[in-house]
Amino acid sequence: LAADSKAKLCGNIADIVFVIDSSSSIWEPYFKQQLQFVQQMVNTFDVSQKKTRIGAINFSNRVVREFHLKTHDSKERVLSAISEVEYTAGDSTNTNEALMVLRTEYFTERSGDRSDVPNIAILLTDGESTLMADTVNEANLNKETGLSMFAVGIGHNVIQEELTLIASAPKADFMYILENVTELQTEAFTQLISHKACK
Structure with a gap:
């Protein structure tokens, strides 16, 4: 996927997990x-091990550790790895487990997290988690470490209360509900999230 020529590249350094x-x-x-x-x-970030590092978690009834912050050292390799993420079609939404893995395995020194760099997580979900109380608890444990948590809900099955509790404050900057996945893909929304994450 080529970088959009109109997109403004974020020059700030961060550790980001999707x-x-x-x-x-x-x-x-x-x-x-x-x-x-x-x-x-x-594509909106300057990706390398010295600049912005990217990781990814895929979840449904189980958590798939796609790649850690230290796994890929270039934007091209990250983009390729994302294209290979598989649809698991699990029958439950264990967001709590994904957020626990985020905190205990991803944002750790051994996985490539840097203590002097902002930590950002971007959660994409289409509905209510299986265990809402556990999910909110894990989100809070993540945020207590100083992590910035974006929560993006897609579609009509999203529970706004849950997303509000997951997202960092101020909610207007970190919590978004979209009507459909097409809205997610607009350049305007991509640039909005990138701008917020780049602050």
């Missing part, structure tokens, strides 16, 4: 569109 819902409530073509959005987002 947390991607692939439960069966998401139709597979829509899941692929989620991945395209992630690629669009990656």
Whole structure:
């Protein structure tokens, strides 16, 4: 996926992990569109081990550790890895487990996290988690470390209350509900999230 020539590249350094819902409530073509959005987002950052590092988690009834912050050292390799993320179509949405893995395995020194660099997570989901209380608890544990948590809900099954509790404050900057996955892919939305993450 080529970088959009109109996109402004974020020069700030960050450690960013995308947390991607692939439960069966998401139709597979829509899941692929989620991945395209992630690629669009990656294209707005200066990706390398010295600049912005990217990781990815894929979850449904189980958590798939796609790649860690230290795994790929270039934008091209990150984009290629994202294109290979598989749709798992699990019958539950274990967001709590994904957020636990985010905190205990991804944002750690051994996985490539840097203590002097901002940590950012971008959660993409289409509905209510299986265990909402556990999900909110894990989100809070992540945020207590100083992590900035974006929560993006897609479609009509999203529970606004849950997303509000997951997202960092101010909610207007970190929580978004979109009507459909097509809205997710617009350049305007990509640039909006990139701008917020680049602050």
